[in-house]
Amino acid sequence: MKLTIWREGDHAYFDWTGTDKQSPGPINYYLSEPMFKMFIGSFLISVFDPAINFNDGFYDVLHIESPEGTLMRPVEPAALGCRTHALSRLFDVLSGALSINTPENSPAAGYGTSPYFIYSGYDQDGRYFNLMEVMYGGLPGRPIGDGLDGHSWWPAFVNIPTEYLETYYPLRVEYYRTGKDSGGAGMNRGGNCNEKLYTCLAKGTVSIHDDRSTLQPWGINGGEPGGSSSKTLIRKDGSKQELDSKVDNIEVEPGDQILFITGGSGGWGDPLERKPEQVCMDVKRELVSLEKAKDAYGVVLNPSTLEIQREETVELRNHMRRQRGNLKAFNFGNRADIVKV
């Protein structure tokens, strides 16, 4: 996805030219112009004046260009079943484009997807069941503070209570928590991802579509990138199979498990500026590991008491500042290794 933005007088231009051609697979997303304008306006309103009464008065000063036949403006026939990933990701792209000149005003990249766990089959009473559960991930470090661990970027969505799932579907949730260290380091920490381990209790099929399994969500304004997603099938005999982010109709038997890990998010600002007390609290709460506290934040904690070692911390942070180069406005992590431009 490629977005170029510029201004001419009192008008703003958003151009998707350079975005890849549409896909034969179901990842296309038909971006409606008025909806995109709404997204742009909503973003700007949230950043500058959240009390504004939402209205479409600004539509006339925004101009959108979306070339036909591309991922964001496919022509028929085009499969759109997994369009929610492009939809989610375009917010990171939009926010990134808007923050090129002022990275301090913007958040880092979020989990940028809409992860789905789909499980269907027949339960022990012979009744058909079909679960499609949406999950969440890391909301990024932002100008006003830390991101949020395992929360929804899409407003007013809520997770499904485990007690609801276990009442209506033949499954058990072994654990439901956030992924330690998956939030990018920053003065304002990126939010961690969601991690859920399911045990399937009935024979059936599992399908998954998620994204961000390869590229990391970028950090901003000196912040570091966050963790990417992963899915693992653990057969009841203990053997493990890594799954792609999009898989269809995996046969499962009772006792098979799915480990569902979503995307983390990027950090905002220089990790070495994060107060040692905050890093210490992150470690005590098991949201950040002892190792990451040291390696990314330069905070040395006593391994048994978790007390801050003040002198070592000052020394380590000075050392890290000398060793590293300039802080990056955008830190894309592993992208350079993966995307050859």
Next chain:
Amino acid sequence: MYRIAVDVGGTFTDVVLQNESTGSIIGTKTPSTPSDQSIGLMKGIQKICEENDIELSQIQSIMHGTTVATNAVLEGKGAKVGLITTEGFEQILHVARSWTPAPISAWMGFIKPDPLADLIYTRGAKERIDAKGEVLTELDEDQVRSEIQALYEEGIESLTVSLLNSYANPTHEQRIREMAEEIDPNILVSISYDILPEFREYERTLTTVMNSYVRPPMQRYLTNIQNKLEDLKLNSRLSIVRSDGGLMSIPAAASLPVHTMLSGPSGGVTAAAMIGSQTGNRNVISFDMGGTSTDVSLTYDGTPRVSRETKVGVFPVKSPSLEVESIGAGGGSIAHVPPTGALRVGPQSAGSEPGPASYGSGGEDPTVTDANVVLGYLPPSLVGGEMKLDVEAAEKAVQKVAEKLDTDIYHAAQGIYDIVNENMYGATRVVSVERGYDPREFSLLALGGAGPLHANALGKLTGSFPVILPPTPGVLSALGFLQSDIRNEYSRTYIHKLSHLDRENLIAALNDLYLDCHSWLEQEKVEEDQRLIRFEVDVRYFRQGHEIPIKVTKEELDHAGVSILAERFSSIHEQIYGFKMDVEVELVNIRAIAIGKVESPSIPMVEEGEVDASGAIIDHWERPF
């Protein structure tokens, strides 16, 4: 004999005295004492008795609305709470429901408060129960004992136990409580099954933790009051007002303080419903406009709406409360023009200090009160000449906004007035239109110090008629307490599709709750002939995410069977959402509401007046319109 109602608010403690034989009422106000609310409470009681020549021994009962529990949460002054949950789910309060607010991108400005039981004080118990209540993993008592000991060593003051699926089988929670009490009997333990035996683990855990969090400060407060009452040799029965407008005894409130979070606002709603009914307007929308905020509520056919949820800050506590929509709009709301150029009113408020510019206490920002002065809706002197308003200061303040808008002070003042009215109108739509009610079929009742000044304007916007201005609008919350009954609820999750529901089974389950209600009313010393038990079942279409409470009686079930629930649900669904579906219906929760009727005489009515209103004129003043 007399009854006294006391509502402790942020700034003022309102007191209303009622003569039990004549029903007549008289009110007074005294400044609140936030450091120890009971000081203001006792001062208020003594003041009203002195002012009316009454001995303390003549007070039969006292109804008290307090904000001790809410303040503890909003100010972060509650107990240090430890939480024991099922292993694997320790982050239950941290992740919560993953919810972020609307609209799109609003998460960027969303500050989420820390959980009331911090992650560092949360431990996972090695145990597991499934959704049917079957034990999958036995409780590892040694492991849990050591976790509890570790938490107690960290200085936990209050322990909550909330395990997955405990609503279906409480035995593990009960055993853990036993063990905790053996380790240290002085530390209060709350188990989720006792507070809310309904499914949905986050809400159950949150509500139970909230109860643990506010219990110590609430207990200290109640003990304090009891001692003070004893010192004064007051024999009156003291009741604490609940968020749903009901009353609880001191022991009940000490055990379940989570149900008292919104007692103040509930009083205003109860009073509005009562006044509405007495004046022949059983449908009434009330708005209580104070200095900083306005609370709006709706009463249909004489009954205020009870919500299954109480919003305490951001926390969706599953405690019943009278549905009140609150917005930042009041007499002290500050008018301002942000860089984006449109006039805004509130939610920031000048409060009582420095207050509106016209109060002459150093306030310089233009407030709603100042706009009312400029427009001539408020005369230069109030309270029978006791209070003078500085008209020049008001004009100077409004001029600041007028300049930014490139207009004169009268248009600016009109704009401030119109916008605060539109904001309140928005709140009335939330409680009416968004719930399937047409505000044109309701009357509008104004409460609070600033309410009456905006009542007609708001009536024009909503189309509600008539507009009702009660006497003593400033102390109406306390008045509402006088109309309250003793109340509590017992519920449990009971998930059954209607087609698979055995009527006898359901009636037996309701009967269990019925017995719980009677034994609680017995503890509250309510005579048998004063007891009333009502039933509700929460119903939804099969596998939906939200349910609707439906009233039902045992007789109706006996007579018409369970199909009556489907019919009732269908029509309520259509009323609220505008449509119904041809889908299976299921029961989710069942509930019994225990009511202990309290005798409350009606307030005497005055004779209807004449059309000629010249007797109401208190001042003459010229202003441009």
